[in-house]
Amino acid sequence: MKVALFIPCYVDQFYPQVGMATVRVLEHFGVEHEFPEGQTCCGQPMANSGCMPEAKPLAEKYIDVFDGYDHIVAPSGSCVSMVRHHYDAFFDSSDEKANRVRERTLELTEFLCKVLKVGDIEGNFPHQVGIHQSCHGLRELRLSSSSEVMTKRPDMLRGLLDNLNGITFSKLQRNDECCGFGGTFAVAEEAVSCMMGEDRIRDHLDSGTKVLTAGDMSCLMHLEGIIRRQKHDIRVMHFSEILAEAIGA
Numbered sequence: 001m002k003v004a005l006f007i008p009c010y011v012d013q014f015y016p017q018v019g020m021a022t023v024r025v026l027e028h029f030g031v032e033h034e035f036p037e038g039q040t041c042c043g044q045p046m047a048n049s050g051c052m053p054e055a056k057p058l059a060e061k062y063i064d065v066f067d068g069y070d071h072i073v074a075p076s077g078s079c080v081s082m083v084r085h086h087y088d089a090f091f092d093s094s095d096e097k098a099n100r101v102r103e104r105t106l107e108l109t110e111f112l113c114k115v116l117k118v119g120d121i122e123g124n125f126p127h128q129v130g131i132h133q134s135c136h137g138l139r140e141l142r143l144s145s146s147s148e149v150m151t152k153r154p155d156m157l158r159g160l161l162d163n164l165n166g167i168t169f170s171k172l173q174r175n176d177e178c179c180g181f182g183g184t185f186a187v188a189e190e191a192v193s194c195m196m197g198e199d200r201i202r203d204h205l206d207s208g209t210k211v212l213t214a215g216d217m218s219c220l221m222h223l224e225g226i227i228r229r230q231k232h233d234i235r236v237m238h239f240s241e242i243l244a245e246a247i248g249a
Contacts, residue, residue: 003033004066006074006105008217009041015217021240022075022108024249029116033073038065044082048183052089059083059090063101071115072105075240077137077215078183080107085140107141108240109156109215118160123246126166127235130209131158132200132223133176134216143215146176157215157239164246170207177203181222197226204234211235213242 003026007019026033042062043055062083066072074080083105091098112118137143137157144155161167180186180196201223204212212227212234214220224236243249 001031002068002070003031004069004072005033005035006039006042006066006072006079007035008074008076008079010221011075011217014221015238018075018217018238018240021238021244021249022073024244025108025112025240025247026073028244028247028249029112029118031116034069036065040065042079042082044079044086045183047082047086047089056090059087063087063091063098066101066105067097069101069104071111072101073108073111074105075108075215075238076217077107077134077141077143078218080105080110081136081140107137107143107215109143109160110141112160113154113156120163121160121243121247123164123243123248124166125161125164125242125246128168128170128208128210129161129242130170130172130204130207130212130234131155131175132179132212132214132219133157134214134219135178137215138176144176147174157213161213161239161242161246164242167246170204170209172203172207174203179219179222181219183218186222193222194226197222198230201226201230201232201234205232209234211237211242213237213239215239 011018043058046055084102138146145153179200180193186193220236227234
């Protein structure tokens with residue numbers, strides 16, 4: 001199995017420890033992987049801002065760089081969703097190469113659950129964890145159930161953490177509400193974005209969260225900023241960091 005690691009630009013620049021935790025988790029499960037050094041941003045920031053001509057060369061580069069791999073794994077539901085669901089604007093539906101790379105691009109929990117079929121994970125993490133379900137992960141990649149649909153889906157992130165020794169989970173009032181980040185939305189609508197984030201943090205505080213986690217560092221970056229400014233006692237970790245710490249990888 002030939003696996004490539006796709007590290008989104010904001011993880012590379014702001015949270016390299018998340019990329020390294022992802023590497024340790026993959027290696028713990030015996031996955032040999034490569035990091036293609038030619039990779040760049042997937043183009044999501046430009047596309048979200050309406051700059052489609054500027055985003056297209058990045059999409060084309062993504063397809064070129066990652067063609068030839070059985071799986072492309074990323075610790076980001078948001079960027080994976082961009083590739084799988086929003087590259088239609090850049091490639092013809094008959095483009096076999098683009099279709100192949102897009103279909104093989106997986107968020108980390110998807111890869112662990114669907115490809116490796118990871119079951120119970122032995123490890124220790126004696127903390128109360130609050131899970132933030134990102135909108136891209138829920139509504140586009142369908143990594144868990146969302147409240148607006150009746151269909152139940154397995155919660156992949158929680159399923160991977162569920163059997164760690166000592167872990168408990170916060171019971172939130174609103175399990176799948178947006179954090180308010182939304183990429184450039186946080187810039188264009190700063191006040192609304194902050195109010196939404198503060199609302200999510202209040203739910204976690206009321207539920208006793210000690211460690212806040214998610215599959216998207218973009219959401220966690222927004223929430224961590226609020227946590228720091230308001231000096232709350234909540235540790236923020238991507239779920240790959242929790243897994244790596246729990247298994248001692």
